[in-house]
Amino acid sequence: MPLVSIRHRTTYRYRNPVAFGEHRMRMRPLEAFDQRLLAYELDLSPQPSQLRHLHDLTDAAVAVARFQARAAELTVESRALIDHRPDETTHPDAIETAIGGEPFAYDADEASALATSIRRRCADAGEVEAWTRRFLRPVGRTRLAAVLCDMTHHLRTGFTYEVRPVGPPQTPLVTLARRRGSCRD
Numbered sequence: 001m002p003l004v005s006i007r008h009r010t011t012y013r014y015r016n017p018v019a020f021g022e023h024r025m026r027m028r029p030l031e032a033f034d035q036r037l038l039a040y041e042l043d044l045s046p047q048p049s050q051l052r053h054l055h056d057l058t059d060a061a062v063a064v065a066r067f068q069a070r071a072a073e074l075t076v077e078s079r080a081l082i083d084h085r086p087d088e089t090t091h092p093d094a095i096e097t098a099i100g101g102e103p104f105a106y107d108a109d110e111a112s113a114l115a116t117s118i119r120r121r122c123a124d125a126g127e128v129e130a131w132t133r134r135f136l137r138p139v140g141r142t143r144l145a146a147v148l149c150d151m152t153h154h155l156r157t158g159f160t161y162e163v164r165p166v167g168p169p170q171t172p173l174v175t176l177a178r179r180r181g182s183c184r185d
Contacts, residue, residue: 003038004084009077017070023048027078028061039081046071058113122171131176 008027031037044051048065056062106114135150136142160180175181 002084004035004082006080006082007077008079009075011073011075014072017072019070020067020074023065023067023076025063025065025076025078026056026060027063027076029080029082030060034085034087036083037080038083039079041079043075043077045073045075122173124171124173127176128172 006029025042027042028040029035029037042063044065046067046069049068050064050066052064054062054064105111111118132151135147135154158179159175162180162182164182164184170178170181170185172185175185
């Protein structure tokens with residue numbers, strides 16, 4: 001049985017004890033046709049005064065924690081054990097064959113569920129699209145997996161991560177111009 005074990009731990013530390021607002025955590029892996037969740041644990045420190053579980057609009061599991069006491073540290077740790085049996089049709093080459101080089105489009109159900117996530121929130125004069133087009137072959141078809149790998153590699157080597165705990169997220173144009181940003185940009 002191909003088992004995958006995942007452990008995720010995040011710790012926030014503060015100079016002085018702080019009050020925590022409601023925390024919504026999406027840490028539980030989704031079950032799908034190719035993976036079954038065998039075990040899952042979520043540990044929080046300090047202990048929340050209330051912890052409930054629900055599903056969001058995309059059916060992802062959400063843990064909602066509320067805290068009464070102040071603390072100088074908050075730790076969130078999740079552990080999952082998954083039976084993962086990938087289907088050959090999920091391999092990048094099979095996906096390329098399935099979309100056949102045509103422009104990618106979600107089916108109607110997926111498109112409506114993802115509409116708010118896909119909608120552009122920042123206007124630009126095409127600079128972001130121009131940046132993304134740099135990863136396409138000038139002639140012929142470019143494999144989707146190659147584009148995604150190349151973009152990921154370029155972000156890792158060509159941009160700098162910065163910690164910016166205050167202020168609004170940067171727009172994509174500012175992030176492109178500065179070649180740096182935080183996880184919320």
